[in-house]
Amino acid sequence: MTRWLLSLICGLYMILAWSFARWTPAWQVPDEPAHYNYIRFIATTGRLPILRPGDYDQEYLGQIVSRGFPPELSIDPLRYEFHQPPLYYLLAAPVFIVFQGQLLPLRLFSASLGLLQILIAFAAIRRLFPEHPAWALGTAAVFAFLPQHVAMNSGVNNDALAEALILGIWVLLAEELRSHSPRRAWIGGTLLGAGFLTKTTVYPMALVVLTAVGARIRRDRAPRAEAMRRLMRWLLPALLLGGIWWARNLLTYGWPDFLGLQQHDRVVIGQPRTAEWIARYGLTATLDRFRAFTFQSFWGQFGWMGVVLEARWYLFFAWLTVLGLLGLAMHLGRERARSPLWGWPGLLLTLSLTLTAAAYIGYNLSFVQHQGRYLFPALLPIAVGFTIGWLEWLKRPAADGLAKACGLGILAQGLVGGIEGDLPVFPMALLLGTGMTAQMAARFPALRPILALTACLGAFALDLYLILRVIHPAFQ
Numbered sequence: 001m002t003r004w005l006l007s008l009i010c011g012l013y014m015i016l017a018w019s020f021a022r023w024t025p026a027w028q029v030p031d032e033p034a035h036y037n038y039i040r041f042i043a044t045t046g047r048l049p050i051l052r053p054g055d056y057d058q059e060y061l062g063q064i065v066s067r068g069f070p071p072e073l074s075i076d077p078l079r080y081e082f083h084q085p086p087l088y089y090l091l092a093a094p095v096f097i098v099f100q101g102q103l104l105p106l107r108l109f110s111a112s113l114g115l116l117q118i119l120i121a122f123a124a125i126r127r128l129f130p131e132h133p134a135w136a137l138g139t140a141a142v143f144a145f146l147p148q149h150v151a152m153n154s155g156v157n158n159d160a161l162a163e164a165l166i167l168g169i170w171v172l173l174a175e176e177l178r179s180h181s182p183r184r185a186w187i188g189g190t191l192l193g194a195g196f197l198t199k200t201t202v203y204p205m206a207l208v209v210l211t212a213v214g215a216r217i218r219r220d221r222a223p224r225a226e227a228m229r230r231l232m233r234w235l236l237p238a239l240l241l242g243g244i245w246w247a248r249n250l251l252t253y254g255w256p257d258f259l260g261l262q263q264h265d266r267v268v269i270g271q272p273r274t275a276e277w278i279a280r281y282g283l284t285a286t287l288d289r290f291r292a293f294t295f296q297s298f299w300g301q302f303g304w305m306g307v308v309l310e311a312r313w314y315l316f317f318a319w320l321t322v323l324g325l326l327g328l329a330m331h332l333g334r335e336r337a338r339s340p341l342w343g344w345p346g347l348l349l350t351l352s353l354t355l356t357a358a359a360y361i362g363y364n365l366s367f368v369q370h371q372g373r374y375l376f377p378a379l380l381p382i383a384v385g386f387t388i389g390w391l392e393w394l395k396r397p398a399a400d401g402l403a404k405a406c407g408l409g410i411l412a413q414g415l416v417g418g419i420e421g422d423l424p425v426f427p428m429a430l431l432l433g434t435g436m437t438a439q440m441a442a443r444f445p446a447l448r449p450i451l452a453l454t455a456c457l458g459a460f461a462l463d464l465y466l467i468l469r470v471i472h473p474a475f476q
Helices: 002-023 032-046 057-064 088-096 103-128 133-145 149-155 159-177 182-196 204-220 226-252 263-265 274-281 283-299 311-338 343-367 372-392 396-420 423-441 444-473
Strands: none
Touching: 002 103, 002 149, 002 226, 032 103, 032 182, 057 159, 088 103, 088 159, 103 149, 103 159, 103 274, 103 372, 133 149, 133 372, 133 444, 149 159, 149 283, 149 372, 149 444, 159 182, 159 204, 159 283, 159 343, 159 372, 182 204, 182 226, 204 226, 204 343, 274 283, 274 343, 283 311, 311 372, 311 423, 343 372, 343 423, 423 444
C-alpha cells in the first residue's frame, strides 16, 4: 500500500507540475527572467557570467512586472542572478540548446527535479524514522501538493536542484546515524559540494553534517585519527568542489567576496531595504507585512507576490497549520522520551529548520524579502512535523476532543451567523469535515488508507483549481 500511494502521489504531482508550467504565463515566477538569462548566457557564450553594475534596474523591473511582461519590454536587462553558483544553469543549458530556448522545457526540467525531491524526501524520512512509514508518505505528499512549492518547482530557478541536493544529504545522514560507511561519506561530501555549487541555501547543511558526523563519532568513541578520517571523508570533496567556485569569485570580485554576495549588494541599487521600509511605513506595519506575507507565500501567493488568494483559502491553510503544530506538541508531550523526535534525527531536523529560519530573518534585516518560499530548504523538517501533528489527531482520545471542539465551533458560528443573517458556510464546513475525518480514522483504523487517498486527491484537486481557475485567469 505504501508503494502504491507513493506512486500515486508522484503521478498526481507530474500532472500538477505540467499544469503549472504550462498555464503560468511566461516570467510570472519570481526572478524567472534573471535565471533564464543566466542559462542563455552559458548556452550562447560557453562562459560563466559576471555580475556587473547595471545588471539590476529597480525602476525597469518594477515597470515590467507591473505591466505583466509585455512583448515590447525585453527581459534582457534582468541579469541580477549572475552571481549565483553555476551548477543548475550548467545542467539546464543543454535543455536550452536542444529546445532552442523555449521556456516550457526549461520549466519541465525544474519540475523533474521536483519529482526527484518527492522520492528523496520519502527515502530520507523512511530512513530517519523506519518504524513510521506513514510519516514518510505524509512528507512526500506535502512536497508534492504544497501549492507554492509546486509553483516554484514548475518555474526556472535553482531552488529545485538545491532542495534535491539537501534531501540527498539527509538520506546519507540518516545512514550515518546508524553506522559509518566511508563510501557513503564520500558520496555525502560530494553532494554537499554540489550544493555549494548550486545555491547558498544549501550552506546551513554543512553545520548539520558536522553535528551528525560528530554524534556518530562520539557514539562509537572513535579514536582521534579515525574521527579525523571520518570528518575528512565528508568535508574534503565538499571543500574541493566549493573551493573551485570560491576561488573564481575571489579572482572576479576580490577579497573577501568569495560568495559574490557583496557584489550583489553593490549592484542591486534601489531594491527595497528594511531600514528604509521601516522609516517609511513604521516598525509595526513592517512586522505585520512580514508575518502576513511569510505565511501566505509559504502556502500560496503567486506570480511576483501579486496573485493573492481569497481569504477562505488562507483560513484553510491556517487551520492546517494550527492542527499540525498543536498535534506535534501533543505528540512530543505524550510520547516524551519514546518518540524518535527526541533523538538525534529530530534534533538534526530542528537544527536545519532553525538555521534556515535564522538565515531568512537575517536576509530580511537587510532587504525586504517577505517570501515564505525561502523556508523551503527546510521543508523536510516542516513537512514531517506537520505530518506527525496531523496524524496525532486521528488517534483517540485526541480525535474525540477535536470532534467535540469542532462541534462547539460549528454551533457558535451558526448562532453568530444566524443573528447577523450571514452563515459562515466555509468555516462551518471546514470544522465539520475535520471532526468527521478524525472520528472515522479513530474509530475505524482500516479506513485510514482510504482517507489518505482522499486527502491526496483533495490536495490535487485544490492545486489544479488554483492554477486553472485562479492563477492563470489572474494574469489575463
